[in-house]
Amino acid sequence: MQTGKTVASPLILGIETSCDETAAAVLRGRAILSNVIASQADIHREYGGVVPELASRHHLERIDAVIDMALRRAGVSLDDLDAVAVTRGPGLVGSLLVGLQAAKAIAYVRRLPLLAVNHLEGHLRSVWLEHPAAAFPAVSLIASGGHTSLYLSADEERVVRLARTRDDASGEAFDKVAKLVGLGYPGGPVVDRLAKTGDRLSVRLSPPKMSDGSLDFSFSGFKTAVLRHARARGLDRRFPAGEPDQETRDLLASFQSAVVEFMVKRVMTVAIRERALSIGLSGGVACNSLLRSRVAEEARKAGLESYAVSPSLASDNAAMIAEVGRRLLLRGEIADLAVNADPGLEF
Numbered sequence: 292m293q294t295g296k297t298v299a300s301p302l303i304l305g306i307e308t309s310c311d312e313t314a315a316a317v318l319r320g321r322a323i324l325s326n327v328i329a330s331q332a333d334i335h336r337e338y339g340g341v342v343p344e345l346a347s348r349h350h351l352e353r354i355d356a357v358i359d360m361a362l363r364r365a366g367v368s369l370d371d372l373d374a375v376a377v378t379r380g381p382g383l384v385g386s387l388l389v390g391l392q393a394a395k396a397i398a399y400v401r402r403l404p405l406l407a408v409n410h411l412e413g414h415l416r417s418v419w420l421e422h423p424a425a426a427f428p429a430v431s432l433i434a435s436g437g438h439t440s441l442y443l444s445a446d447e448e449r450v451v452r453l454a455r456t457r458d459d460a461s462g463e464a465f466d467k468v469a470k471l472v473g474l475g476y477p478g479g480p481v482v483d484r485l486a487k488t489g490d491r492l493s494v495r496l497s498p499p500k501m502s503d504g505s506l507d508f509s510f511s512g513f514k515t516a517v518l519r520h521a522r523a524r525g526l527d528r529r530f531p532a533g534e535p536d537q538e539t540r541d542l543l544a545s546f547q548s549a550v551v552e553f554m555v556k557r558v559m560t561v562a563i564r565e566r567a568l569s570i571g572l573s574g575g576v577a578c579n580s581l582l583r584s585r586v587a588e589e590a591r592k593a594g595l596e597s598y599a600v601s602p603s604l605a606s607d608n609a610a611m612i613a614e615v616g617r618r619l620l621l622r623g624e625i626a627d628l629a630v631n632a633d634p635g636l637e638f
């Protein structure tokens with residue numbers, strides 16, 4: 292295996308299969324040449340959430356075609372690559388293994404450096420990949436279906452986690468609430484759309500109080516409060532016909548607003564306390580229109596820059612994985628071909 296040959300702008304293939312998106316991307320340096328994402332949402336929708344066995348099987352069926360497409364769209368071939376980067380965790384073990392095997396095969400056959408990437412670091416860096424001029428210190432919120440954490444970065448190297456969720460992730464709360472009122476998976480996008488025609492002041496949902504003054508997140512209380520309200524009002528329908536009624540849309544708007552304001556408050560508290568100069572939003576929930584506009588508004592009021600990544604870089608993607616890989620390559624942190632998936636990898 293080649294070890295980290297020094298190339299100013301290496302050509303890196305990224306591969307991501309940690310959950311239900313089969314993704315591959317090609318970066319030259321920090322320039323995204325292609326970013327292919329094959330979503331499995333249609334497959335998991337009828338089950339109301341990701342079914343791990345189905346996810347790994349579909350990754351297996353699609354991975355080769357997705358990699359081919361990423362190379363073709365980038366106008367390069369395997370011969371041109373300088374390295375292969377792949378997510379090694381956290382995520383579903385069966386899904387992770389598919390990407391890891393594909394990356395190992397390419398690295399072995401082409402004698403390329405293998406770069407084993409933490410998925411969450413990918414989400415964090417997606418903001419700076421898209422907005423390289425973002426100022427530091429920076430506060431970053433990663434809000435996704437599996438994680439919701441807050442980080443402070445003195446610069447691109449020095450990153451510390453300040454808070455995480457103690458129970459559900461924010462995206463998980465969106466998904467569970469959507470399922471509760473009979474809407475499909477993933478719930479975030481549909482709640483976002485329906486909340487636009489609902490009254491966010493109709494149902495009062497209080498944010499959790501942390502008795503120890505911690506900045507940690509907690510979303511399960513919002514979900515339970517929605518469940519109680521929906522049951523009391525008969526809104527917890529399994530298969531409602533047509534579009535949800537006004538009362539359901541009011542409840543969804545109230546839920547979305549409560550969850551978003553809770554996250555905005557945490558982000559702004561940390562940003563001001565730590566004298567941050569910019570705020571970054573990443574992860575699937577960063578697609579939420581209310582979260583994007585509220586963070587932008589509060590950041591503007593406080594005189595801070597704010598960056599919410601574009602949807603193609605917010606949800607799971609392989610461009611962010613290639614970007615972390617690029618940094619590992621620069622540091623010479625090449626993975627052994629025996630590297631294993633780590634479903635519980637921390638960041």
Ligand code: KG4
Nearest residue numbers: 435436437462477479575576578579606607
């Ligand atoms: O980052 P991501 O694609 O996968 C994980 O790493 O989990 O995030 C997926 C999550 C899902 O829970 C989905 O419902 C949520 O992001 N999501 C949204 C929106 N779009 C996606 N949540 C709220 N509003 C949205 N517009």
Ligand code: ZN
Nearest residue numbers: 414435606607
């Ligand atoms: Zn993710």
